[in-house]
């Protein structure tokens with residue numbers, strides 16, 4: 392059920408996902424992947440193809456893209472070459488084909504005004520995540536930014552959430568996860584964090600309402616104390 396207001400007054404902190412939750416980065420992914428595919432003399436992907444592959448980090452995205460355009464699993468040499476080309480292009484175009492979703496700044500400001508500690512936890516690599524947040528003017532809201540390579544395992548594993556709670560010094564039960572996909576929800580459930588999902592974003596092509604979460608919001612502006 393969508394709610395027009397999700398009461399955040401019982402929390403000490405919020406952990407916020409990046410791609411699909413704060414920033415619509417689908418354009419960046421498509422542009423960087425197609426530049427990579429050009430370098431490898433392979434066919435292009437569309438935004439629709441990419442949308443269902445985003446959320447499990449860049450390695451997963453590159454492997455899924457190669458599988459999609461070639462029709463078979465890529466070997467390690469091709470994956471390595473693709474990774475080099477993809478990171479080269481992504482670092483250059485990062486943020487140029489992306490936009491902050493409506494209500495994000497309002498929501499982050501409200502959470503901070505309420506005294507909540509904020510961390511950004513994404514499966515995007517640190518080298519992509521930190522410059523993107525800075526370019527979009529979102530970095531100052533967060534005490535910590537942890538990318539997909541910050542810890543040994545990525546979401547949906549609970550480890551990144553547990554480590555982020557440790558960094559914040561907050562208990563999982565009083566730390567709200569805000570995300571856009573089942574990766575965020577599964578990680579939160581396993582870590583013992585309550586979870587709210589946005590109704591926009593990328594969830595592997597599946598309707599988000601089918602995911603086990605505490606609430607769904609249409610905008611981060613609905614998160615209020």
Ligand SMILES: O=C(O)COP(=O)(O)O
Pocket residue numbers: 408409410411445446447448449512513514515516546
């Ligand atoms: O797979 C990605 O790079 C996107 O990651 P995020 O949704 O955890 O920010």
Ligand SMILES: [Mg+2]
Pocket residue numbers: 408409410411412446570571572592593
């Ligand atoms: Mg996401």
